[in-house]
Amino acid sequence: MPNASSHILTLSLLLCVTAQAAAPAVIDWNAARQHWSFVPPKVQPLPAVKDASWPRERVDHFILAQMEKRSLTPAAPADARTLIRRVTLDLTGLPPTPEEVAAFVADTRPDAYARLVDGLLGRRAFGERMASLWLNLARYAEDQAHQVGNNSTLNYPNAWRYRDWVVSAFNSGLPYDEFIKKQLAVDLIEPQNKSDLPALGFLGLGHKLYARSRLDVQAEEWAEKVDAVSQTFLGLTVGCARCHDHKFDPITMRDYYALAGVFASVQMVNLRPDGKDEDGKTNAEKMDAGTLHIVRDESSRDLPVYDRGDMESPGPVKVPRGYLQVLSKSGPVNFKQGSGRGELAQQIANAANPLTARVIVNRLWDMLFGKPLARTTSNFGSTGDRPTHPELLDDLALRFVQNGWSVKKLLREIVLSATYRQSSLGSEANAQLDQANENVWRMERRRLSIEQYRDAVLAVSGDLDPAGGASIDLSAADHHKRTLYTKVSRRELNKTLMLFDYPDANVHAARRSSSTTPTQKLFLMNSDFMIGQAKRLAARILQGAADDSSRIRRIYALLFAREPLAEEAALAQAFVRETPSDSALTGWEQLAQALLASNEMLYVD
Known part of the structure; x- marks a missing residue:
């Protein structure tokens, strides 16, 4: 019997099948490549500014130049206590300790802040913070949106091994181009590299549907991978070309089926530590603890273009596996080595690719400012927003590549900038000219994610368990690990995660939404977790x-x-x-809970 989750997975196909067949587009590829995001980033001269004393980093010249053009002035620098709380939460997802704050406030050395940043980037908590952002892009989950009875054969009990690999990759400073290649094709690019096989969980943790021998079901699985890869790494909605040429972007059905052929040529497997596959019939609870959920190549398979996405209406000619034509220098680039995953990874992670560096730089800017340079972080196509600071985005993207695709170097530069160090306090004069703060004349006040907030509550109560490893149900009374180490379900997302805007794990999530609802405050007032943590915090204070x-x-x-x-x-x-x-909670416990639920705890300035 069909359920709601199966409808979610097939909605795009149904819409396409019922639509009128679109006539093949005649695309002027040279003209199409002139769209801003398809033009390779160019070296940018450092803009001249009137207030030469304000910039600390290259970033600041671009930001200040645009401010000055609009008669805006930067906000004052944030005070030391605000700054250390901000940067510690941003880079580690945890609050600073009182001892760390006191030491930073007392440190009068000129490089005190740089030393602080370097220390934060070297903590294990940095990789955990980055993983909490990446896993939403990778639609990380540990089960499927559907399950019949107790049949858990399609679940992923060891999905956490991919999560731990992501944490380790960010902590070790793995260059971003290598980070991409390992997740798409480490088994093909580095056949002897067994330690990085968990990286293939990016593809191996995708959707698995029942009746997987059916062509229409397989097509859903290919589509899901095309969508995840194209949006995550390229910021393009290639999935929109499944049933007709893309309505807005220079992406054809031929492009779509060239990429889908790559994923039609791979098999999702549960690989045991001895190198053998699980039999596919074993319930998830009975798998070896070292089993990995990954992909590997099977027989190479080119696909026809299916009329309106209908798997019963194949076109007469098969499309070679290959890359998007708009991102190729001339004609289509065809893949010839196995499934083509390795060649696809090389194309995406190529320094000449105009999208890859821009997309991740934009995501990292968003992480630190709560407002990306290009608002539509996973849509750099025609219907997406143009960047507010295109020259800055180009400059950051080019230097990101030149600096070895180093995420840590990029984040370090941005958080050391005068732009990042601004206060969040407003200015009436500036607000009249730019109320939305499009020109970054102050810092945005941002609400903590559920991971940051819950982890901060555990940290201040003294109850935080720093261990990683296998996932725990968020509702478990003994779950004192970081929220990152929580079970994530596609079938039924934990209600607390959902309440605080954790995204649907069925799909790539470009950004987090941020809602404010009465039920959030009711959770803070009445949940067993908050009451328990208030008691722990009160006991810590009294002792x-x-x-x-x-x-x-x-x-x-x-x-x-x-x-x-x-x-x-x-x-x-x-x-x-x-x-x-005779109150249910003592005065100290009530005070602790009230302060834990306060806006100052929930937000970072």
Whole structure:
């Protein structure tokens, strides 16, 4: 019996099948390649600025030049306490400790902030923070959107091995071009490299459907991989050309089936540590702990162009496996080595590719500012938004490649910039000229992701378990690991994750949405997790300081990286003294919960 998840997976096909067949597009490829994102990034001269004392990095010249053209002025620098909380949460997903804050505030060396940044980039928590962003792009999950009874044969009990590989890759400084190639084809490019096989989970953790021997079912699985690869790495919606030539971008049905042929030539396998496959009939709970969910090549297979995406209406000629023509210098680039995964990986990770570096640079900017340079982070096509600072995006993309595709170097440069160090406080004069802050004249105040917030709560209560490894249900009472190490379901996403805008794991998620709902506050007030953490935090405060004044200062330092204002301290002391003795929670526990649920805890300035 069909269910809602199967409808989700087939919606695009149904829409295409019922549409009128589109006439083949006649594309002027030279003209098509003039779209801004298809033009290779160019070396940019450093813009002249009037206030030469403000820039700290190259980034700042581009930002300030545009501000000055619009009669805007930068916000004042953030104070030291705000800055260390911001950069620590941004780069590690965890808050700084009071001791770290005090040391940074007291450090008067000119390179104190640079030293802080370097230390953060060297922590294991950095890779965990980056993985929490990457896994949404990779539509990471540990099961399928559908399951009949107790049949879990299509689930991924060891999906976490791909997640751990991603953490390790970011921590080790793996260049981004290598990061791409390993996830698409490490088995073909480096056949002897067994340690990086978990990287193939990017493809191996895709959708598996029942009745997989049927052609129409296989087509759904190919489509899902085309969509994930094209949006994640190229910022293009190639999947829109499955049933007709792309309505807006120079991507044809021929392009789509050339890429789909690559994925029609691979098999998703559960590879045991001894090199053998699981039999495919074993329930997930009965698999070797070392089994990997990956892909490998099978017989190479070129596909015809199916009329309107209908698998019962193949065209007369098969399309060679290959690459998008608009990203090729002249005619189509055909793949001849096995499935073509290795050649596809080389094309995507090529320094000459105009999209790859731009797309990831834009995502990393978004991570730090809460607002990407090009708003549509996974759509660099005609219907996507043009970048607000095109010269800056080009400059960053080119130097990202020149610096060895180093994510850490790029992030370091951006967080050291004067642009990043600005206060989030507004300016009435600036707001009248640019209320939306399109020109980055101040820092955006951003709400923490559910991972950052939950991890911060565990950290300040003293309850955070730094261990990684296998996933745990988020609702489990003993789950004190970072939220990254939570089971992610396509069939039924955990309600807490859903409540705080964790994306649907069935699809590539370009960005997180950010909603504000009454049920979020109800969770903070009533959930067993929050009440338990409030009790732990209160106990930590009571054990760590001898008097109320010191305790209040300590809780503010833990949660907000600052001293309480005199009025705040007075209110807190009065509150804990006046709480009735027969209350379900003590005064300190209630204060701890109120502060954990405050906007200052939920947001970063």
